[in-house]
Amino acid sequence: xxxxxxxxxAIIALLMFSATPSQPAMAADMNKVIRDVFPAGETGFDPVAxxxxxSGTIIQAIFDTLYTYDYLxxxxxxxxxxAESLPQITDNGKTYTIKLKKGILFNDDPAFGxxxxxxxxxxxxxxxxxxxDPKIRSPWVFLVEGKFVGLDEEIAAAKKSGKFNxxxxxxxxxxxxxxxxxxxxxxxxYNLPYVLAHEPTGIVARExxxxxxxxxxxxxxxxxxxxxxxxxxxxxxxxxxxxxxxxYRGFTWDFVPQDAADQKLVAQMKGKKMPQVGRIExxxxxxxxxxxxxxxxxxxxxxxxxxxxxxxxxxxxxLKPELTAKGIRLDRIVDPEISFTYxxxxxxxxxxxxxxxxxxxxxxxxxxxxxxxxxxxxxGQAVQANYPIPPGVVGHVPDWKSGIKYxxxxxxxxxxxxxxxxxxxxxxTTPDGKPLVVTLFxxxxxxxxxxDELWKKSLDSIGIRMDVHKDKFAExxxxxxxxxxxxxxxxWIADYPDGDNFMQLLYGPNTGASNFGCAKIPEYDxxxxxTAKMPPGPERDxxxxxxxxxxxxxxxxxxxxxRYRNQLIQARVEGYKKHPILHAQWQYLDVAPxx
Amino acid sequence: MAPTMLGVxxxxxxxxxxxGGDPAYVLAGKISNQEQIDNIRRQLGVxxxxxxxxxxxxxxxxxxxxxxxxxxxxSVSHILVTRLGPSLxxxxxxxxxxxxxxxxxxxAVAYVRGSLTDRxxxxxxxxxxxxxxxxxxxxxxxxxAYKLGxxxxxxxxxxxxxxxxxxxxxxxxxxxxxxxxxxxxxxxTFVLDExxxxxVRTARAKGVGExxxxxxxxxxxxxxxxxxxxMAELPGLLLGSFLIxxxxxxxxxxxxxILAVERSDFPVIKAITVYVxxxxxxxxxxxxxxxxxxxPRVQLK
Numbered sequence: 046x047x048x049x050x051x052x053x054x055a056i057i058a059l060l061m062f063s064a065t066p067s068q069p070a071m072a073a074d075m076n077k078v079i080r081d082v083f084p085a086g087e088t089g090f091d092p093v094a095x096x097x098x099x100s101g102t103i104i105q106a107i108f109d110t111l112y113t114y115d116y117l118x119x120x121x122x123x124x125x126x127x128a129e130s131l132p133q134i135t136d137n138g139k140t141y142t143i144k145l146k147k148g149i150l151f152n153d154d155p156a157f158g159x160x161x162x163x164x165x166x167x168x169x170x171x172x173x174x175x176x177x178d179p180k181i182r183s184p185w186v187f188l189v190e191g192k193f194v195g196l197d198e199e200i201a202a203a204k205k206s207g208k209f210n211x212x213x214x215x216x217x218x219x220x221x222x223x224x225x226x227x228x229x230x231x232x233x234x235y236n237l238p239y240v241l242a243h244e245p246t247g248i249v250a251r252e253x254x255x256x257x258x259x260x261x262x263x264x265x266x267x268x269x270x271x272x273x274x275x276x277x278x279x280x281x282x283x284x285x286x287x288x289x290x291x292x293y294r295g296f297t298w299d300f301v302p303q304d305a306a307d308q309k310l311v312a313q314m315k316g317k318k319m320p321q322v323g324r325i326e327x328x329x330x331x332x333x334x335x336x337x338x339x340x341x342x343x344x345x346x347x348x349x350x351x352x353x354x355x356x357x358x359x360x361x362x363x364l365k366p367e368l369t370a371k372g373i374r375l376d377r378i379v380d381p382e383i384s385f386t387y388x389x390x391x392x393x394x395x396x397x398x399x400x401x402x403x404x405x406x407x408x409x410x411x412x413x414x415x416x417x418x419x420x421x422x423x424x425g426q427a428v429q430a431n432y433p434i435p436p437g438v439v440g441h442v443p444d445w446k447s448g449i450k451y452x453x454x455x456x457x458x459x460x461x462x463x464x465x466x467x468x469x470x471x472x473x474t475t476p477d478g479k480p481l482v483v484t485l486f487x488x489x490x491x492x493x494x495x496x497d498e499l500w501k502k503s504l505d506s507i508g509i510r511m512d513v514h515k516d517k518f519a520e521x522x523x524x525x526x527x528x529x530x531x532x533x534x535x536x537w538i539a540d541y542p543d544g545d546n547f548m549q550l551l552y553g554p555n556t557g558a559s560n561f562g563c564a565k566i567p568e569y570d571x572x573x574x575x576t577a578k579m580p581p582g583p584e585r586d587x588x589x590x591x592x593x594x595x596x597x598x599x600x601x602x603x604x605x606x607x608r609y610r611n612q613l614i615q616a617r618v619e620g621y622k623k624h625p626i627l628h629a630q631w632q633y634l635d636v637a638p639x640x
Numbered sequence: 641m642a643p644t645m646l647g648v649x650x651x652x653x654x655x656x657x658x659x660g661g662d663p664a665y666v667l668a669g670k671i672s673n674q675e676q677i678d679n680i681r682r683q684l685g686v687x688x689x690x691x692x693x694x695x696x697x698x699x700x701x702x703x704x705x706x707x708x709x710x711x712x713x714x715s716v717s718h719i720l721v722t723r724l725g726p727s728l729x730x731x732x733x734x735x736x737x738x739x740x741x742x743x744x745x746x747x748a749v750a751y752v753r754g755s756l757t758d759r760x761x762x763x764x765x766x767x768x769x770x771x772x773x774x775x776x777x778x779x780x781x782x783x784x785a786y787k788l789g790x791x792x793x794x795x796x797x798x799x800x801x802x803x804x805x806x807x808x809x810x811x812x813x814x815x816x817x818x819x820x821x822x823x824x825x826x827x828x829t830f831v832l833d834e835x836x837x838x839x840v841r842t843a844r845a846k847g848v849g850e851x852x853x854x855x856x857x858x859x860x861x862x863x864x865x866x867x868x869x870x871m872a873e874l875p876g877l878l879l880g881s882f883l884i885x886x887x888x889x890x891x892x893x894x895x896x897x898i899l900a901v902e903r904s905d906f907p908v909i910k911a912i913t914v915y916v917x918x919x920x921x922x923x924x925x926x927x928x929x930x931x932x933x934x935x936p937r938v939q940l941k
Contacts, residue, residue, distance in 0.1 A: 086899055088712045096669050182680050184669020261683065265713045281714060281722070282899055283796060283891035330794055331895075332887045334778055338786040339793040519661030519904060526665070526674065540670070559671045 072318035073289030077636050079618065081327045081347045082336055086282030089265025092247030093175045093183040099329075101244050102628035106287055106325070107152075108247030108270035111143060111169065111226075112238050114542075114626055116633050117300040117307055120439050121542040121626050123238045127164060127248060127271070129224075131238070138233035138580065143241075145169070145224040150292035152275045154267075156256040161292070164248055164271050166220035171211060172248045173218055174199075178209040181262040185245035187558070192237075193217030194229045211251070235580035239541030244628070247272075273320045273632040287325040287631075295319060298620070298633065307622065314620040314635060321635040346618050346636065350611040355426045359611060362425075372616025379428055379436045380610045381539035381625045383547065386413070386485075386500070387562035387602040388532045394475075395483060395531055398566065398599065401476050404463040406600035408456035409483070410449045412503040415605050422495045427606035433547050433593055435607045437625035439581050440544025440589050447604070448597035453506045460507060473508040484512045486521055486533040496534045528556065528563040534605075535561050542626050543581060544589055548573060551596055564601040641921050648917040649701065653694055656906055662686065663710055663904040684710060697910060706911040711903045716911045719896060726796060727892035730808045730884065731877055734815040739870060742820050746827030747854050750835055761824070768821035773814070777887045780814050794889040811884045826869060830862040837861070863934045871927035875919040879912075 087099040095104050113126040125131060129144040149164040151157070175181060176189045177200050191197060194217030203209040219227040228237065240246060247270060257267035268276050273293050278286035298314040328345070330336040333354050340348040350358050358368055364375040388406050390396040395406060419427045431447040434440045464476030475481050485500050487493035497513045504511040516524070524530045537559075540546050549555055552573045553565035572592045579585040596602070614621045617637040624630060664680040665672075681687040685696060700706045706716035749758045785793045791810040797803055834840065835858055843853050882894030893912065900908035931938045 089714075094713075096667070179679055182667075182676065182683060184667065184672065186676065187669075187671040259708070259713050261713070263713055278798075280796070280891050281712065281719075282895070283889060328795065328889055330889050335781065335794045335887050335889065338781060339795075342786055342789075342793050344793055344795070517659070517661035517904075519663060519665045522665035523662055526677070555671075558673055 072295050073320045073323040075289070075323035077322045078324045078326060079322050079347065079631055079634060079636055080345050081325060081631070082339070082345050083327060083329045084331060084333075084336060084349070084351065086329050086331075087285065089263070090268035090276065091264045092172070092245050092249065093178075093181055093185060094263045094265060095244070096184040098628060103276070103285060103287070103327070104247055104268065105244045105272070105627065106274040106629035106631060107268045107272045107276060107290075108244065108249065109149065109164065109272050110242050110244065110246050110248065111145075112242035114242060114624060115300065116624060116627070116630075117303050117310075117622060119303055119625075120437055120441070121624070123242055126242070127169075128241075134235070136229075138235050138578070139230045141226075141228040141230070141237055142221075143226040143228070145226070146294075147224055149271050149294060151250050151253075151271045152269050152290045152292055154250075154253055154269045156250070156252040156269070162250060162252075164250075165223045166226045167223075168248050168250055169226055170218045170220050171251050171254075173246060174209065174211055174215075175249070175254070175262075176245060177203075178262060179204050180207070180209065183245070185243075188240045188243065188245060192230055192232075192234065192240075194231055233578040236541065236543050236545055239543055239546075243541060274325060277324075282329050284329065285327040287327070289320055289323045293320070300633075310620055310622060314633075317635060320632040322631055325631050340613060340615075343615060346615045347621070348613045350613055352424050352426045352608070355424055355609075355611055358613060359426075364613075368613075374614045374616070374621075376612040376614060376621060376623045378610050378623050378625055379607050381435050381437045381542055382536055382607055383430045383433060383435050384427075384534065384536040384605045384607070385430070385602040386496075386532060386534045386605065387564075388600070389528055389530055389562050390565060390599075390601055391528045391563045392531045394481070396563075401463040401465075403599055404459050405465065407449065408459045408465075408507055409504060409509065410600050410603040411452045411456035411459070412507045412509075413500065413603050413605070414451045414503065416451070417499060418605050422492070422499065423606060423608065426609045426611065428609070430604040430607045433550070433596065433604065434544040434589065435539070435547070438539055438542045438544060438547065440548075440586055442586075442590065445590075445593070448594065449600065449603065453503075456507045460509075465508075467508050471508055472510045480510070482510045482512055484514050484531045486514045486516065486524070486530045488518055488521065489515045493534075500534075525561050526557050530561075533561070539626060544585075545577065548576065548589055548592060551592075551601055562601050564599075566595060566599050566601065569595045569599075644921060645701070645914070645917060648913065649694075649697060652910060652913045653690075653697055656909065657690065657693075660906060660909075661904050663906070666904065667710065700910070701914055706907050709900075709908050710905050712905075716907050719908060720893070720911060720915065723891060723893040723896045726803070726890050727878055727881060727885070727894060729800065729803050730811050730815065730890060730892070731881060733804070733808070734812045734819070735870075735874070735877065737812070737816055738819045738823055739866075741816070742823035742827050743859070743866065745820070745824050746831050747859065749824070750828050750831035751850070751854060753832060753835075762828075765821040765825050768817070769825070773818045773883055776814050776817055777883060780810060780817070781887060784810055784813070794887070796888075796890050807888070807890070811881075811888050811890065814884060815881070823869070827862070827866055830865045831858060834858045834861045860934055864931055864938075867927050867930045867934070871923040871930075874923045875916050878919070879916060 083099040085099060087103060088097055089095060089100055090104050090107065092104050092108055095101050109127040111126060111128040112123050115122040115124045127145060127149055129146050133142040145166055151162045151164060173189055176183050176185055177196055179200060189196060190200065193215065195215035196217055199210065199213060199215060217229045221227050250269060253267065253269040254264050257264045259265065273290055274287035275290045277288040278284065296319050298317045298319050302308050302311045330339060336348060337354055337357060339345050358365055359375065364373065388395040396402065415429045419425060419429065432442050432445040460473060465473040465481060467473050473481050483504060485497060487497055501511050521530065521533065537547065537550055550559055551564045551566065551569055552560060553570045556563045556565065569592050572588050576585050576588045610623060612623045619635040620633055664677045664684065664686065667680050668677045685693060708715050709719060749761045752758050781793060785791045792807060796807050840853060840858060843857055879894050879897055881892065882898050885892040885895035886898065896908065897912055
C-alpha cells in the first residue's frame with residue numbers, strides 16, 4: 046500500500062516536473078557590477094514604442110527576440126535566440142517556419158498570478174501584432190506593415206473600429222502549435238530574420254501588457270521579458286539599474302574567434318556560464334566633461350568616446366599611452382552608418398534627370414572635400430564613405446573606387462561645359478541665364494554650422510552662391526517629407542546589417558518615408574525592385590554595384606563619411622568586443638568584483 | 641493673479657506653437673508616412689484648431705492635470721513630484737547658506753566701508769561675478785572631484801542624507817561661489833543705505849553696542865529689500881540650476897526642462913511654466929507677508 050502511494054506520488058511529481066518549466070540555476074554573481082553610461086536620456090522600455098538607441102539597449106537586455114547576432118562573427122551573422130534554429134524558408138522566400146526553444150520563462154511578475162510563465166508562439170504573434178496596432182502608433186510599424194498576409198487588412202479594420210483585434214487568426218501570422226510559428230509573407234523577403242532580431246520585435250506577455258498598459262496601449266515603465274536582465278530601478282533620464290533575471294535560461298560562452306585579437310578574449314571567457322554579471326548600473330550623463338572625468342575616476346567601466354571627446358583619449362587612432370598604462374582598452378569599429386548630403390531630385394533648381402542638372406549635382410559633389418570633413422568637423426573620428434553600404438553590413442565593398450572624387454577644377458570645367466556661366470561677380474548663372482542659388486537646410490547646432498561652412502567654402506570654390514536655411518529638426522523632417530528641402534546633410538544608421546537597409550534610401554517609392562531627397566531614378570528603381578526579392582549573395586551584390594554606379598552617375602547625394610565608435614573599457618571588464626548591431630552586450634561580459 | 645496667469649498661458653502657447661516645431665514628425669520614427677504622422681497628430685491633439693488647443697490648456701491648468709509626456713508617457717504630475725526632491729535637496733541648503741553668508745559678510749564689510757578690506761572684498765566680488773557659472777562647474781568638478789577626489793564626479797543615490805552629504809556638497813559649493821558675490825554686493829548696498837540713517841546715530845548716542853546696532857537695528861531695516869531679492873530669486877533658482885543638474889547628473893526639475901525643450905515635449909513645458917509662474921506669484925505674496933512681519937509699519941491692503 047505504502048509502496049503504491051509512494052509510486053503514485055513519484056509519478057505525479059514527475060509529471061508535474063515535466064509539465065512545468067524548470068527554474069534554471071542562475072550563474073550571475075550579484076556582487077559583479079558593470080557601470081555603463083548613456084550620453085542622453087531614454088524614453089521607455091516598451092519594445093514597440095522605444096524609439097532611441099538608449100531605450101533600445103535596455104529593451105534588448107530585458108526582452109528576447111526570435112533571433113540575435115553571433116557576438117564575434119563579422120560581418121554580423123544571425124543566430125537563434127528564442128528560436129530553436131534558423132528559420133525554414135520555403136515558397137520562394139514567402140513562408141517561414143520557426144520552432145521555439147522550450148522552457149523559456151518570463152521574469153516573475155504579479156501579472157502571472159504567482160505562476161511561472163513560459164514563452165510560447167502566441168506571445169510572438171501578439172508581440173508582432175502590437176507593432177501594427179494604430180492606437181500604439183509604433184515608430185517601428187514599417188517593420189511589419191505590408192509584409193504579413195492579412196495584417197494590413199487588420200490594421201485597416203482597427204483604424205475604422207478604433208480597436209485592434211488581437212484575437213483574430215491571420216494567415217500571415219500563425220501559431221501552428223505552442224512552439225511552432227508560421228509566417229506567410231505577401232512578397233518574397235529574405236531579410237525577415239533581421240526584422241525578427243531587431244528589438245522592436247522583443248517578445249512580451251499579453252497579461253503584462255494588459256495589466257500595465259497606459260492610455261495609448263504602450264507599456265513604457267513595466268518591462269517584463271525573458272531576457273538575461275530585469276529592470277530593478279529606474280530614475281528616469283538619470284539612472285537605470287538592471288539585475289540578472291533569475292528565470293533566465295543562461296548560455297555557455299562559446300564563440301568562435303574571428304582574428305588574433307579575439308584570441309585573448311576567447312581565452313578569458315570560453316566555457317563560462319552566462320550571464321556572469323549580476324547587476325548593471327547605467328548612468329545618464331549628458332555633459333562630455335562629466336562623463337569623461339567619471340570614467341577616468343573609475344566611476345564608469347565602459348564609455349563611448351564620441352567625436353568631440355575622442356582627442357582626449359585617442360591620438361592617431363590609438364589610445365594614449367597614459368591610458369594604456371592604467372589598463373584601459375580601446376575597442377574601435379566603424380559604425381554601420383553613412384553620412385551624406387542629398388539634393389532633392391524634385392527641386393526646380395538642383396533636381397531633375399536632364400544632363401545639365403546631373404552636371405550641376407556632380408559638380409557640387411566633386412567640390413566637397415571629405416578629408417576636411419573628417420579632419421575638421423569629425424576630429425579625425427570617421428572614414429570616407431565611398432560605397433552606400435558601410436563596413437560591417439552585408440554587401441559592403443571595401444575597396445570600391447567611387448566615381449565621385451574631390452576635384453574642384455574638374456567641377457568647374459563640368460559647369461562651364463554645361464553652360465553655367467560665371468557673372469561679373471564670379472557667381473554662376475543657370476544655363477538659361479537666371480541667378481543660381483543653392484539652399485542648404487541644416488539644424489541650428491554646432492555640427493550644422495560646421496557643415497554649412499564647409500559646404501559654403503566648397504560651393505564658393507566653383508562659383509555657386511549658397512544660402513542656408515536653419516530650422517528645427519521636426520520642421521526639417523516635415524519639409525523633407527513634402528519634398529521641399531533643396532539639400533541637407535543627413536545620416537542613416539543600420540536597422541539591420543543588410544545592404545537592403547541602405548540601398549532602399551534612393552528607391553523612388555520610398556519618397557516621403559526614407560528617401561529623403563525624393564529621388565526617382567527609373568534604372569535604379571528597377572534594379573532595387575529585383576534585389577528586394579533576392580537573398581544575400583554575389584548575384585545581389587553585383588546588382589548593388591550596378592545601382593551604386595547609377596547613383597554616382599545621377600548624383601542624388603554626396604556620400605561623405607562613416608563615423609568611428611570608440612569604446613573605452615576599464616581593465617576589470619573581460620570579454621568586451623563592440624558589436625556593430627547589438628546594443629546590449631552586458632550578458633557576454635565578465636568583470637572582476639569591486640575591491 | 642488671474643490676469644498674470646492668463647498672460648503666461650498665452651505667451652507659452654504662442655511661443656510653443658511659433659518656435660516649438662511639430663513633434664509628430666520626430667515621434668513617427670525613422671521610416672514613416674504621412675498617414676502615420678497624421679495619426680500621431682490626432683492622438684496628441686495638435687491637429688485641433690488653435691482655440692481648441694488653448695481651451696484644453698486652460699482646462700488642464702484648472703484641473704491641475706497636464707496629462708502625460710509626449711515622448712515618455714510618464715504623467716506630468718509624476719515628473720514634477722519626482723524631480724522636485726533632488727532639486728530642493730540642492731537648492732534649500734544653498735539658499736539658506738547663501739543668505740546667511742551674504743548677509744553676514746554684507747554687514748561686516750559695510751561696517752568697515754571704505755577700508756582696504758571692503759575694497760578688496762568688492763574687487764573679489766566683481767571678478768567672481770564676471771566669471772560664468774559654466775567655468776566654475778568645469779573647474780570645480782575637475783579640481784575637487786577628479787584631481788583631489790574630495791567628492792564624486794557625478795551621481796545621485798536613493799537616500800536623502802547620502803544625496804545631501806555625498807552628492808549635493810560640490811554642487812552646493814559651486815552654487816555658493818556663484819551666488820555669494822552678487823548677493824553680497826547687493827546686500828552691502830542695502831546695509832549702507834541704512835547705516836547712515838539717523839536711528840543708527842541715535843542708537844549709538846544711547847550707548848547701544850555695535851553688534852546689536854548691526855544685527856538688530858540695521859539688519860531689520862535692510863531686510864525688506866533683502867526679502868524682495870530672495871523671494872524674486874526663488875522660482876528662477878529652480879530652473880536656473882539646470883547646468884549644475886546636468887553636469888552632476890542630478891535628476892532635478894531644471895534638467896527635466898531642458899530635456900522637455902529638446903524633445904518638444906509640450907505637456908511638460910506647459911506644466912512647468914505654469915507652476916513656476918504660480919510659484920512666482922506665491923513667493924511675491926509671501927514676500928508681502930514677510931514685510932509686515934519684519935516691519936510693523938507696513939500695512940497690507
